Amino acid sequence: MADFLLEIGVEELPAIPLLKIVDKIEKSWGELLKEYRLESEYSFDYTPRRLTIQSSLMPLKQADNTVEFFGPPLKIAYKDGEPTGAALGFAKKCGVGVDELTTATKGANEVLYYKQEQKGQETTAVLEEIVKRWIASMEFGKMMRWGDLQEEFIRPIRWIVAKLDEKVVDLELFGVQSGDVSHFHRFATTKSATVDCANYEASLRENSVILDPKEREKIVLEGIEAIEREHGVEVERDSELLSEVVAITEYPTPLLGLFDAKFLELPPEVIITSMKEHQRYFPVFKDGRLINKFVVVSNAVTNDFSKIVAGNERVLLPRLEDALFFYHNDLKRGLKTDGLELVQFIDGLGSLADKIEREKSIAGVLFESYKEQLVKESGKSEAELKELIIRAVDLAKADLMSEMVYEFTELQGLMGYYYAKALGEDDLVALAIKEQYMPVGDNAELPSTIFSTIVAMSSKLDTLYGLFSVGKIPTGSKDPFALRRAVNGLIRSALHYDLSFDIDRLTEALSPLYKEFDTKQLKEFIFERIKKLAKVNPSVVAAVIASGESDINKLFKKIEALNTIVQSQESKELFATFKRVANISKELDLNSDLNVDESLFVEPQESELWSRFKEINGKEYSSYLERLEALFGLKELLDNYFDSVLVNSEDAKLKENRQNTIGAIYKAFRDIADIKEVTL
DSSP states (O other): OOEEOOOOOOOOOOHHHHHHHHHHHHHHHHHHOOOOTTOOOEEEEEEETTTEEEEEHHHHHHHOOOEEEEEEEEHEEETTTTEEEHHHHHHHHTTGGGGEEEEEETEEEEEEEEEEEOOOOOHHHHHHHHHHHHHHHHOOOOOBTTTTTOOOOOOOOOEEEEETTTEEOOEETEEOOOOOOEOOTTTTOEEEOOOOOTHHHHHHHHHOOOOOOHHHHHHHHHHHHHHHHHTTEEOOHHHHHHHHHHTOOOOOOOEEEEOOOGGGGGGGGHHHIIIIIOOOEEEEEEEEEEEEEEEEEEOOOOOOOHHHHHHHHHHHHHHHHHHHHHHHHHHOOSOOOOTGGSSOTTSOOOOOHHHHHHHHHHHHHHHHHHHHHHHHHOOOOOOHHHHHHHHHHHHGGGGGHHHHHHHHGGGTHHHHHHHHHHOOOOHHHHHHTTTTTTOOOSHHHHHHHHHHHHHHHHHHHHHHHHHHHHOOBBBBBBTOOOOOHHHHHHHHHHHHHHHOBHHHHHHHHHGGHHHHHOHHHHHHHHHHHHHHOOOOOOHHHHHHHHOOOHHHHHHHHHHHHHHHHSTTTTTHHHHHOOOOOOOHTTTTTTTTTOOOOGGGGGHHHHHHHHHHHHHHTTSOHHHHHHHHHHHTHHHHHHHHHHOOOSSOOOSSSHHHHHHHHHHHHHHHHHTTOOOGGOOO
């Protein structure tokens, strides 16, 4: 074993592309060590100017290895005692003559076989290949070339340190030869110095480079805590921003900056976005309210940070001045949709103005379904709510024409909310504009009211039906318009607010708004999302879907009820009986009236079962689970029935009557789930 050090020195790495793949970079090195039979513990660290691997247990030589080659069956390898092309090809692959091959048994065949003992190479002989493959595995996205090189990397490589113990490992990357000289913090020293495995981190630290990103993060957090204590404020700790700041600094120092209080007239999100997205500043609060301060993390090495603070305050000022100018201009203009007719939505679906008109129609359909819940939620009249829903949809995209959203696209919807509030729109309308894109992710926050939910659903439904109507349907893992996420949002919203969401009825109502398309394909797409979201035995979902239920809300309630039965201790015994019920009913037309003539009952078990079933089937139940439990409660009577009654009687009338008896029971189950689909 030996100490090993690899440092790839680069021009400043962009933080976000690095952070996206940083775990893969570390993992890739371990996978390569395993492949090359050099497995050992190692650490991976990074700063903006270096990617580093260190190990104190690097093997000096690969482990020996045995490789087995299995060839063609002997009956193919030889013909009339002579080797065929298959045998010759296998020998060539093994790098030996045919006479050096042996045989082995593989499965039911005797095949050609060759075993090769591979002696491990010296580590120094394979390290260059490993490092090059490691570098090639880093998929940052956009890459660049420099000088006259044809190879690409995220940033130019400027130096390489590669050492095993105290010896330099000879390798070359992008025209740069390895050595033992590293470069330090730009502001601490312009000098470079020889480093070795033992003093590497200490040398960096002496020259203002903290190698470990976790240590840099700790320094940032401790600095923020010190600012909070000294000034009596709270600093927002955004985990993504923190990771980015750590990735762009080698020697971080958190500092408190100030901006003019007049900018607090702006919505807080505008100020925060200006600071976070453009300057990587942490916003500062007091008593839960944003104040005119910020925290910047400096990468400078100095005893006087006043100029650093002043410089950052100066850089932030024009951004906030622009934002305030945009804000006042937008308020003067008001929330207007003029111009949206010139903005194309999707090819084949017209402009954003066309989309708004479709969404208003969809909102009208949803309003009719949910108006009782809306009235109860808001206390407003139906007529007023219907007018407000249409108003909200009409204004929802208006802020896309604002100067503020043009500058800060991530604030769409949110700016519409602030403008609507400032311009005196109803609170429900303003909130719906703000929440129209919710949920923005699979576990993200839902709209806070049913009113907002209708506006958000209208947008998602138009996108979903519209894209299917023009053939832009997700395939495999490709979903460029996030339609899977849209369906997840629709389902989660319907379930959260206990809203009826009948796919068949919606499709019938909405289809006239779009070009004719295969609506069955859309329904299957939605049901696929249901299977993913349900998180139960897949056959339970399949059984409920097979019942023909198209209301997503009811469908999930049925799934929950059936899953409760499936998870019970006696489920196997229950389903054994009821699978028999399903098998007897499989040739019956369950859509027809299954007439049961009680005068044809011969055995007492027939009357007993039918009487109990009618009692169960005629009752009202508070839940699907209660109804299922009652139906499954027929098990003992059914077992007695099957023991005593010959269903397939030679008497045709008796046979039909008995089949209809069992079919009626199966049909009652199928209103909730097709029990034959359940597998345990």
